[in-house]
Amino acid sequence: MISESVDDYLKAILELGGAHDERVTTNALAERLGVRTPSVTGMLQKLAAQKPLLVLYEKHRGVQLTAAGKRRAWELVRHHRLLELFLHDVLKYSWDEVHDEAERLEHFISERFEDRVSAILGDPEFDPHGHAIPRKDQSGVFRDEATLAEWPLHKPAIISSVSDRNAASLRELERLGLMPGAALIVEQRKSSGALAVRLDGGPEVIRVNKDLAFRVLVGNRQR
Amino acid sequence: MISESVDDYLKAILELGGAHDERVTTNALAERLGVRTPSVTGMLQKLAAQKPLLVLYEKHRGVQLTAAGKRRAWELVRHHRLLELFLHDVLKYSWDEVHDEAERLEHFISERFEDRVSAILGDPEFDPHGHAIPRKDQSGVFRDEATLAEWPLHKPAIISSVSDRNAASLRELERLGLMPGAALIVEQRKSSGALAVRLDGGPEVIRVNKDLAFRVLVGNRQR
DNA sequence: GTTAGGATTTAGCTATGCCTAAATTAGTTA
DNA sequence: TAACTAATTTAGGCATAGCTAAATCCTAAC
Ligand SMILES: [Mn+2]
Ligand SMILES: [Mn+2]
Ligand SMILES: [Mn+2]
Ligand SMILES: [Mn+2]
Numbered sequence: 001m002i003s004e005s006v007d008d009y010l011k012a013i014l015e016l017g018g019a020h021d022e023r024v025t026t027n028a029l030a031e032r033l034g035v036r037t038p039s040v041t042g043m044l045q046k047l048a049a050q051k052p053l054l055v056l057y058e059k060h061r062g063v064q065l066t067a068a069g070k071r072r073a074w075e076l077v078r079h080h081r082l083l084e085l086f087l088h089d090v091l092k093y094s095w096d097e098v099h100d101e102a103e104r105l106e107h108f109i110s111e112r113f114e115d116r117v118s119a120i121l122g123d124p125e126f127d128p129h130g131h132a133i134p135r136k137d138q139s140g141v142f143r144d145e146a147t148l149a150e151w152p153l154h155k156p157a158i159i160s161s162v163s164d165r166n167a168a169s170l171r172e173l174e175r176l177g178l179m180p181g182a183a184l185i186v187e188q189r190k191s192s193g194a195l196a197v198r199l200d201g202g203p204e205v206i207r208v209n210k211d212l213a214f215r216v217l218v219g220n221r222q223r
Numbered sequence: 224m225i226s227e228s229v230d231d232y233l234k235a236i237l238e239l240g241g242a243h244d245e246r247v248t249t250n251a252l253a254e255r256l257g258v259r260t261p262s263v264t265g266m267l268q269k270l271a272a273q274k275p276l277l278v279l280y281e282k283h284r285g286v287q288l289t290a291a292g293k294r295r296a297w298e299l300v301r302h303h304r305l306l307e308l309f310l311h312d313v314l315k316y317s318w319d320e321v322h323d324e325a326e327r328l329e330h331f332i333s334e335r336f337e338d339r340v341s342a343i344l345g346d347p348e349f350d351p352h353g354h355a356i357p358r359k360d361q362s363g364v365f366r367d368e369a370t371l372a373e374w375p376l377h378k379p380a381i382i383s384s385v386s387d388r389n390a391a392s393l394r395e396l397e398r399l400g401l402m403p404g405a406a407l408i409v410e411q412r413k414s415s416g417a418l419a420v421r422l423d424g425g426p427e428v429i430r431v432n433k434d435l436a437f438r439v440l441v442g443n444r445q446r
Numbered sequence: 447g448t449t450a451g452g453a454t455t456t457a458g459c460t461a462t463g464c465c466t467a468a469a470t471t472a473g474t475t476a
Numbered sequence: 477t478a479a480c481t482a483a484t485t486t487a488g489g490c491a492t493a494g495c496t497a498a499a500t501c502c503t504a505a506c
Contacts, residue, residue, distance in 0.1 A: 005463060026484055039464055041485055046462085060471065060484060090313070091339040104331050110324055116314040228493065249454060262494055264455055269492085283454060283501065 004107045007076055008033060009043055010054060013065050014073035019142035023062030070139065078134045079106035079114060081127035084164070086117045088128040095128040096170035130161030130180030130217075145217035149193065149210065151186055157218040158183050169215050176206050178216055227330045230299055231256060232266055233277060236288050237296035242365035246285030293362060301357045302329035302337060304350035307387070309340045311351040318351040319393035353384030353403030353440075368440035372416065372433065376409050379443075386438035399429050401439055
């Protein structure tokens with residue numbers, strides 16, 4: 001069996017490696033997982049040594065997932081996003097409350113639980129933050145999204161997803177109406193990195209600070 | 224924080240100690256938890272030594288829960304039974320499938336999860352096997368139930384609950400119609416311990432083997 | 447009262463996964 | 477090319493929670 005810790009390493013390697021499976025550094029993993037670098041080295045050595053080979057690791061050269069590692073990591077992502085939507089839609093959590101609970105439970109639900117939740121939700125495609133829910137037993141995909149921080153001025157944008165890693169930011173985004181599906185135009189970019197944004201051709205201009213602007217991912221069209 | 228292992232020890236001590244908080248032996252715990260006796264001794268020594276005092280332990284004289292230990296143990300029982308009912312009613316698990324999943328998840332759900340599930344289910348009183356769900360932040364109670372195995376002949380009985388620890392037995396009980404709320408009379412007791420049982424004054428007589436008879440708890444009246 | 451045998455504890459190990467401090471490596475910069 | 481530095485690894489520990497083998501305790505039977 002795969003432990004909760006190993007699970008978290010696999011998911012972090014997947015997410016940090018991005019669309020092209022880039023090698024992930026010891027430092028990046030330590031940072032993401034909130035552990036010290038020697039702990040990461042230790043874990044990677046152990047993983048690279050043992051039987052169901054989940055990672056490819058070369059000393060000083062970073063780590064990548066094997067096919068098996070990728071399979072498990074995507075399964076965790078599916079668990080996480082299904083759980084988030086379930087907590088939100090069925091248990092009436094607000095969208096800033098779902099992440100922490102899903103992060104814990106994703107490791108412990110069974111296949112049956114996963115299947116039943118998916119069925120109840122109608123085999124959904126997106127979680128409450130706009131992230132795509134991978135199909136069962138399939139690799140997910142990384143959409144190529146731009147951050148709102150880097151989006152050109154005056155070019156129409158649709159919010160595709162928002163970062164779910166900070167609850168306070170999520171509450172702020174909700175208050176501002178910056179949620180997946182919202183259409184907007186960036187009207188001005190301050191030297192501080194703050195933006196002036198107009199929602200949906202509406203009347204008000206919204207101030208979006210730099211931090212927040214990096215947490216909003218946008219595209220040209222609906223999803 | 225209390226680990227999953229400690230949780231399981233507390234719950235086992237509660238259940239083995241029964242209504243009168245009898246001292247629980249090392250052996251009984253080892254048997255119930257599926258670990259070896261030295262592991263139990265080790266755990267009890269550790270628990271008895273550390274800060275939030277959860278158990279009272281005297282060498283060679285068994286172990287009991289403190290008030291704090293009892294509080295945590297009953298909370299776990301509440302989690303377990305709420306989860307079982309939730310899995311059964313909302314996620315459409317059959318009653319023989321709920322126990323194992325609940326046994327795992329009971330340790331990891333938050334207060335919020337507990338509260339939302341309880342609300343969705345309408346603050347329910349009983350789980351799918353007829354066990355009482357303790358009220359939030361309250362000690363549960365041990366009902367004094369008799370097993371069907373020891374119930375007098377020809378005396379009307381109502382099934383109050385059934386053991387949830389064996390899936391095959393649960394399927395058998397369901398097939399026979401021996402479920403919480405069912406009224407019955409024991410018509411005959413074989414030397415093997417098997418019973419002949421008539422449901423609800425109905426026409427058929429059901430054969431209930433000894434093992435099954437010990438898994439069914441009955442009382443005089445509805446709940 | 448002794449004593450045998452079952453229950454329990456002690457002693458000593460293992461694996462996981464984290465930590466700090468110290469050593470080493472690799473890549474850049476002078 | 478040599479040295480510096482940041483990244484990484486090694487060395488040595490700790491806590492949790494399990495295990496086997498061996499010692500010890502308690503009680504019940506003699
Ligand atoms: Mn999330
Ligand atoms: Mn996680
Ligand atoms: Mn159960
Ligand atoms: Mn459990």
